[in-house]
Amino acid sequence: MKTVDARGLSCPEPVLLVRQAIAEGEFPFVVLVDDATPNENIRRFATNNGHKFEVVEEAGEYKFTFTK
Amino acid sequence: MVDERLLVGYDSSDDAAVYIASEEIAIIQTLDFFPPVVDDPYDFGRIAAANALSDVYAMGATPTTALNMLCFSNCLSLSVVRKILEGGADKCMEAGAIIAGGHSIEDEEVKYGLSVMGLCHPDKIRRNDTPRHGDVLVLTKPLGTGALSTAAKADLLEPESVHLMVETMARLNKNACEASLSMDVSASTDITGFGLMGHASEMAGKDDDTTLVFESQRIPLLPQALEMATDGILPAGAYRNRYFIGDRATFADDVPLAISDLMFDPQTSGGLLLAIREEDIEPYRDAMRALGEEAWRVGRVCPWEGAPIKVI
Numbered sequence: 001m002k003t004v005d006a007r008g009l010s011c012p013e014p015v016l017l018v019r020q021a022i023a024e025g026e027f028p029f030v031v032l033v034d035d036a037t038p039n040e041n042i043r044r045f046a047t048n049n050g051h052k053f054e055v056v057e058e059a060g061e062y063k064f065t066f067t068k
Numbered sequence: 069m070v071d072e073r074l075l076v077g078y079d080s081s082d083d084a085a086v087y088i089a090s091e092e093i094a095i096i097q098t099l100d101f102f103p104p105v106v107d108d109p110y111d112f113g114r115i116a117a118a119n120a121l122s123d124v125y126a127m128g129a130t131p132t133t134a135l136n137m138l139c140f141s142n143c144l145s146l147s148v149v150r151k152i153l154e155g156g157a158d159k160c161m162e163a164g165a166i167i168a169g170g171h172s173i174e175d176e177e178v179k180y181g182l183s184v185m186g187l188c189h190p191d192k193i194r195r196n197d198t199p200r201h202g203d204v205l206v207l208t209k210p211l212g213t214g215a216l217s218t219a220a221k222a223d224l225l226e227p228e229s230v231h232l233m234v235e236t237m238a239r240l241n242k243n244a245c246e247a248s249l250s251m252d253v254s255a256s257t258d259i260t261g262f263g264l265m266g267h268a269s270e271m272a273g274k275d276d277d278t279t280l281v282f283e284s285q286r287i288p289l290l291p292q293a294l295e296m297a298t299d300g301i302l303p304a305g306a307y308r309n310r311y312f313i314g315d316r317a318t319f320a321d322d323v324p325l326a327i328s329d330l331m332f333d334p335q336t337s338g339g340l341l342l343a344i345r346e347e348d349i350e351p352y353r354d355a356m357r358a359l360g361e362e363a364w365r366v367g368r369v370c371p372w373e374g375a376p377i378k379v380i
Contacts, residue, residue, distance in 0.1 A: 012222050012301045037304040044325070045300035 002029040006038060007061070014038035015045050018066070022051060027068035034061045075193065084123045084186075086193055094190040098123035101137050101181020105217055105336050106234055109148045113155020114238040116180045119260065119337035121163050124186035125245035126258040126340060128194035131163050131186045136170025139179040152180050155238075163240055197273045199343040200254035205280060205367040206349060208244035208356070209236055209339025211264055211330050212293025214303045219296045229292040236290060237337040244340045244363070247355035251348045254369070259338030263309045264331045265377060267341060269316050272376035282331070282367035282379045284323040289330055297326035297333075305334035317377035328379065343369050 004021050006014035014033050021029050033039055039055070039062040046053045046066070053066045075086040075094065084098040100120040104112045117134075124131045136156060140149055160167050165184065199205075216233045219225050225233075241258060248256075257267045264287070272280050296302070309332040319328050344352060349365055356363040370378075 011303060012218050012224070015300045016222055035304075037302075037307055040307055041300035041302055043300070044298070044302070044329075048298045048300075048326075 002026050004029060004031045007032050007034040009038070011037050011041055015041050018042055018045060018064075022066065027066060029066050031064040031066065032061060033064070075190070084127055086127065088190050092189060094129075094188045094193055096124050096127050096129045096186040096188060097183070098186075099137070099181070099183040101179050102336070103177050103179050105237070106220075109151035110155040111234050111238060113152040113180060114159050115155075115234070115337050117156040117159035117182055118238050118240050120182040120184050121159065121165065122241045122258040122260070122337060124184050125241040126194070126196065126256050127186070127188065128192055128245060128249065128253065128256060129186035129188035131160075131165035131184050133168045134160050134165045134182045134184045135168060136172070137181050137183060138170065138172040139175035139177065140172065141176055141178065142174060144178060152178075156180065156182060159238070159240065163242055194253055194256040196255055196257035196267075196271055198255050199271055199278060199280065199369040201278065201369055201371050202346065203254050203343040203369040204346050204349050204365055205282070205369065206342050206344060206352060206363050207259070207264070207288065207339055207366045208241065208342075208361065208363045209239070209259070210288035210290045210293070211259075211333055211335060211338070212290035212296070213237055213336050213338065214263075214306055214333040215293050215296040215301055215330065216290055217336070218303045219292070219301045224296065224301065225292055229290070233290055239361075241340050243356065243359040243361050247359060248342055248344065248352055251344050251352060253342050253344050255343040257341050259335045259341055261305065261334045262312075263306065263333050263335060264341070265313050265317050266309050266332070268377050269313055271341065271343070276376070277372050279370045279373040279375060280367055280377050281370050281373070282377065284327045284331070284379050286364060286366050287327060287331060288362075288364045293330055293333075294326055297329045302329055303334060306332045309334060313377075316375060317379065318375045319379045323379050331379065
């Protein structure tokens, strides 16, 4: 599965990488972030634009899995 | 050391220090500086100065003198430094304040700002935490500079939106203050890094006797701010502000998340939030329009309703 590693990146980059991955259309894919801000921002972007995702938090890292 | 002449100091969350020099004169002293928020050095200088001067206007005072504070790296060309200082000087001139000097040091990251002195009659000083029940809340600049600055970093904005963001941040709160000087303003603050909600929380005070009720549909927003908030283009500060305020602000279920996010969005050189008498709101808005600016009625000061801030 394709993984977008956005750990250590500051906003708005993680959201833009998610946007790009969705545009590329290879579902499912995983996005990793390690900060509360991209976690919130990706949730908002995905929810408001109707994209399906699940997110698991572990030790301060967030693993998003986007499906079609 | 306690000096009774220090009217507003470190122990309150007010915008500046106020020192009573005589029965007629109160001195307002402020300092604010930050790293560049926009690419253009002249605009950065204008914005940093408007932001530093804003604390004086928030207190209902008149800026008189200012001192530059500049950090710059050796690799920065002198023309860039000159443009930053020109931007600051032009804004101070517009404010009627004299730049009387300043200090610069070498630093890896550029930072610019000013320490501003203002004068006011001691009886006319405006506090930020004394809103009167029944007053209406008026805001003098639209929100969204934090979200838009984040978006601008990635070139996500229309040029017109960037232009309006820059001009909004560079605008002095001079007119917003002066148009209200003839009015009985019960509380006044400027909206900066803590966002509308953070500064409103300070205005509501800590006594649990006042609730500021905001109407979310009346909150003015910069072009594309709602779009950016909806798309998750928000700065870390917006989430920090929300976390910090916690349950001091309550939101009705039907308030859109993007609007509430923007109410926490950290502002650079934001507008004034004033509590004024209901009968003054239209004369104030007319006075602002006559000066080419706008003011928005955004809420009301109410007796305690369970939290310092309620958003409907």
